[in-house]
Amino acid sequence: MNTADSRRATPAVLTSQTQDVALAEAARVDAVEPPAPIWRNGPLLTLMLGHFTLDMYVGLLPILYPLLIGRFRLSYETVGLLSLAYSGMASISQPFFGWIADRYGTRYIGLALIWTASMFSVIGFAPSFPALLALAAVAGLGSGAYHPFGALSAKAVIPSQQRNTAMSVYVTGGTLGVALGPVVGALLFTALGLHGTALMLAPGLCCAFWLLYELRSLARRGRPIVTRAPAMANQVPVPMVALLAVIGVMMARNGTIVSIEAFVPTWYKSLGYGPAFYGPLATTVVLASAFGTVGSGTLADRYGRRAVIIGTLVLSVPTVLLFAQFTGPIAFVTGALVGLLAASTGPLMLVMAQELMAGRAGMASGLVLGLGFVTGAIGIPITGAIGDAVGLQMAMRLQAVVMVATIVLALFLPSEKLLRDLHEARSKPLEQ
Numbered sequence: 001m002n003t004a005d006s007r008r009a010t011p012a013v014l015t016s017q018t019q020d021v022a023l024a025e026a027a028r029v030d031a032v033e034p035p036a037p038i039w040r041n042g043p044l045l046t047l048m049l050g051h052f053t054l055d056m057y058v059g060l061l062p063i064l065y066p067l068l069i070g071r072f073r074l075s076y077e078t079v080g081l082l083s084l085a086y087s088g089m090a091s092i093s094q095p096f097f098g099w100i101a102d103r104y105g106t107r108y109i110g111l112a113l114i115w116t117a118s119m120f121s122v123i124g125f126a127p128s129f130p131a132l133l134a135l136a137a138v139a140g141l142g143s144g145a146y147h148p149f150g151a152l153s154a155k156a157v158i159p160s161q162q163r164n165t166a167m168s169v170y171v172t173g174g175t176l177g178v179a180l181g182p183v184v185g186a187l188l189f190t191a192l193g194l195h196g197t198a199l200m201l202a203p204g205l206c207c208a209f210w211l212l213y214e215l216r217s218l219a220r221r222g223r224p225i226v227t228r229a230p231a232m233a234n235q236v237p238v239p240m241v242a243l244l245a246v247i248g249v250m251m252a253r254n255g256t257i258v259s260i261e262a263f264v265p266t267w268y269k270s271l272g273y274g275p276a277f278y279g280p281l282a283t284t285v286v287l288a289s290a291f292g293t294v295g296s297g298t299l300a301d302r303y304g305r306r307a308v309i310i311g312t313l314v315l316s317v318p319t320v321l322l323f324a325q326f327t328g329p330i331a332f333v334t335g336a337l338v339g340l341l342a343a344s345t346g347p348l349m350l351v352m353a354q355e356l357m358a359g360r361a362g363m364a365s366g367l368v369l370g371l372g373f374v375t376g377a378i379g380i381p382i383t384g385a386i387g388d389a390v391g392l393q394m395a396m397r398l399q400a401v402v403m404v405a406t407i408v409l410a411l412f413l414p415s416e417k418l419l420r421d422l423h424e425a426r427s428k429p430l431e432q
Helices: 003-008 016-032 042-072 081-104 110-121 129-157 160-221 240-270 275-303 305-325 331-342 346-356 361-390 392-397 399-410 416-431
Strands: none
Touching: 042 081, 042 110, 042 129, 042 160, 042 240, 042 275, 081 129, 081 240, 081 361, 110 129, 110 160, 129 160, 129 346, 129 361, 160 275, 160 346, 240 275, 240 305, 240 331, 240 346, 240 361, 240 392, 240 399, 275 305, 275 331, 275 346, 305 331, 305 346, 305 392, 305 399, 346 361, 346 416, 361 392, 392 399
16 A cells, blocks of 8 residues: 555554554654644644543532532442442443554544533432442443543654653643533532533533544544554563553552542531532642643653652642641642642653553553542542541541652652663664
8 A cells, every 4th residue: 555545544543553653753753843833733632622521520520429418318438439430430441442442443532422421411310329320330431431542542643752741731631621620510510409410411512523523534634644554563571560650650649639639529518618619629629730730741851751750749748738737728729739749740651651562552541541540439438438437637638648658659660761762672673
């Protein structure tokens, strides 16, 4: 197949092995010609919009907690099962969807968003708490599909020189969605109660159809992503210690930050504050992590990912303690610092995993994101149980202990030299 035929046959987003070959070609082009600014990368921004919309549903869940506690007479531990159902199903399904992405491609990613929006919109009408948990779990399947599909698609359209920063921008879309969720939820559920979830069908459908249209347009325009890899990369064994460290840090980091974000509304309601206070506070924590995500990507491009991850973890320990100790308006400052530091390095670990498992980037995305999410999902009811036993403030303080353990684990993360050596070893057959 010649080059013209190859481009005419190109689907919008293809398998991860094909994308690795395409990215190798892009790297050679980037070395001669600087890449365009990220804000002009239309495919990346479209995927970011989809990520934003999908994760907005996650941000709505904590705002539902106070309403559910009153309606179904739940404890903190039990209400945390809602996030466990949604995020848990999303987590355990991500490696499977990552395998599908590697094998069959990702151009129907918009269907995942349609599924989540449709299922989430009826959550508020559940007649019982078990029925609500079942709906949340089914909705989580859409999230489980979108995240590895989206990460693999973003990897294909990101120039090699911008890999850390651009992936951080893509992930920031989801973070902004989580940040906006509490504000939307506070307005929606204050006005309409639990039945307000029905209105959340519209943004998901609109964004999904736009995403499907844009990716189809990319295929028609013949974007230069090769349809078949002419030669596969050398099968260098995956460094398991480094990969396990990446997964472990992602799991511990998610467990901490997701637990904090999930219980901020419930904690502050128990202190006597209303939705007008704890809704914006929850948004502040998540929104700060969006700025931190972009900043960490920029720093990683300059100083290396391992150094940035360890540095933010060290600074997170006293920050989490301050946030837990001092409540009230000062929490807008300390909460912003928690988000800026503790929740900012996820994209760096995602790119690390994709580079460690080159040729299986969809599976790498599914493992890192899926296992990271499942820890967050499990951490919520655990944090709730601790809150039931000793109070939510003490449960927040204990998150600093988890951070200390994560620092030790981060010492085993792969260095930039190891990742470069792996890339060179895998690229040798392509140069012959």
